Amino acid sequence: MQVHTVFALCLIALALVAGAYAADPKRPLVSETFYADVDVTTTVPGGVTAKGKGYWTADQYKGWNSEYVTFPKEWSFLISHHVWRYDLHHAYEVAGNNTCVSLPLEGQMPMLWSWLLLAQYDGEKKIDGHTYHTWGFKLGYSEVGVAVTSDHPDVPVYFFTRTAVANFTAKFSNWSTKSPDSRWFSVPKQCHNQESVTVVPETQANAPGCVSRATMISRATVWVNNRVPYNQGGRYQGYREDCSGYVSMAWETSQPGYVTSTLPQIAHPISKGELQPGDVLLCAAEHVVLFGGWTDGAQTHYTAFEETRPGEGTVKRVTPYPYWYNTGCFKPYRYNGVC
Numbered sequence: 249m250q251v252h253t254v255f256a257l258c259l260i261a262l263a264l265v266a267g268a269y270a271a272d273p274k275r276p277l278v279s280e281t282f283y284a285d286v287d288v289t290t291t292v293p294g295g296v297t298a299k300g301k302g303y304w305t306a307d308q309y310k311g312w313n314s315e316y317v318t319f320p321k322e323w324s325f326l327i328s329h330h331v332w333r334y335d336l337h338h339a340y341e342v343a344g345n346n347t348c349v350s351l352p353l354e355g356q357m358p359m360l361w362s363w364l365l366l367a368q369y370d371g372e373k374k375i376d377g378h379t380y381h382t383w384g385f386k387l388g389y390s391e392v393g394v395a396v397t398s399d400h401p402d403v404p405v406y407f408f409t410r411t412a413v414a415n416f417t418a419k420f421s422n423w424s425t426k427s428p429d430s431r432w433f434s435v436p437k438q439c440h441n442q443e444s445v446t447v448v449p450e451t452q453a454n455a456p457g458c459v460s461r462a463t464m465i466s467r468a469t470v471w472v473n474n475r476v477p478y479n480q481g482g483r484y485q486g487y488r489e490d491c492s493g494y495v496s497m498a499w500e501t502s503q504p505g506y507v508t509s510t511l512p513q514i515a516h517p518i519s520k521g522e523l524q525p526g527d528v529l530l531c532a533a534e535h536v537v538l539f540g541g542w543t544d545g546a547q548t549h550y551t552a553f554e555e556t557r558p559g560e561g562t563v564k565r566v567t568p569y570p571y572w573y574n575t576g577c578f579k580p581y582r583y584n585g586v587c
């Protein structure tokens with residue numbers, strides 16, 4: 249009897265040990281204050297790849313974020329320097345041709361790594377011959393993730409985003425959580441001379457037409473109810489079945505619709521406090537979401553209408569402001585032709 253008892257206890261102990269090994273590793277808790285050198289790889293449809301080097305640094309408490317990447321001459325049109333200064337209520341973007349664009353910012357700087365609280369463990373993966381724990385968060389059109397080592401789970405080695413438009417990977421080195429030097433967050437010199445700065449205006453001419461907000465939401469709801477799929481090569485009601493085609497349809501623009509990078513030609517930036525149904529949250533390099541109204545008095549979440557990724561299509565759901573990740577990129581815009 250005692251032998252059986254001992255044997256049973258051994259089995260239980262082995263099961264507990266096996267269960268411990270099978271459990272997910274520690275969830276990364278990445279510091280919101282950091283500095284890191286980066287090697288960047290961006291791949292667009294067709295397999296065309298651009299590579300660059302630079303740094304990424306942030307101090308969430310002070311409301312500062314700065315990303316700087318140098319690309320080869322043939323990719324000089326890519327935006328190479330982002331500086332977000334929530335204390336100055338402005339974001340500055342400098343392209344490789346040394347042109348500066350200033351955009352308004354409002355409120356407090358969102359946390360850059362909060363999406364990791366919702367991320368799922370994707371298992372061990374080998375990258376460049378080394379094994380890492382990978383965590384990913386998928387929603388709608390996109391996927392975002394990190395790769396970390398078992399020894400340093402709170403230090404990302406790789407950060408990536410995957411969208412229907414492009415894939416982006418940043419490899420970090422010299423990661424530090426010490427308070428970054430303020431010089432990294434200086435307003436770019438290209439933005440000092442106001443004559444060289446393109447300040448995106450509050451209004452723009454050439455509005456294609458007048459569309460009421462009720463009409464925008466009504467048109468957007470049709471695609472949700474009909475579960476229009478995501479298909480950049482497809483057309484529904486004459487418009488492209490992707491995020492920007494969907495917004496173009498709601499705004500009744502010309503068919504088959506604008507793309508995210510050209511939507512600013514028919515829209516202008518507004519503040520968070522000015523958002524109304526029918527406006528959008530736009531990340532010109534990646535994605536656009538139609539704003540359907542706040543869901544709470546604190547204005548932390550809103551109803552979003554969006555064309556997402558293949559297999560999910562058009563959805564309506566509650567979304568954190570300004571978006572699930574890459575929060576510094578998504579900014580509120582208003583259609584010039586709204587009634």
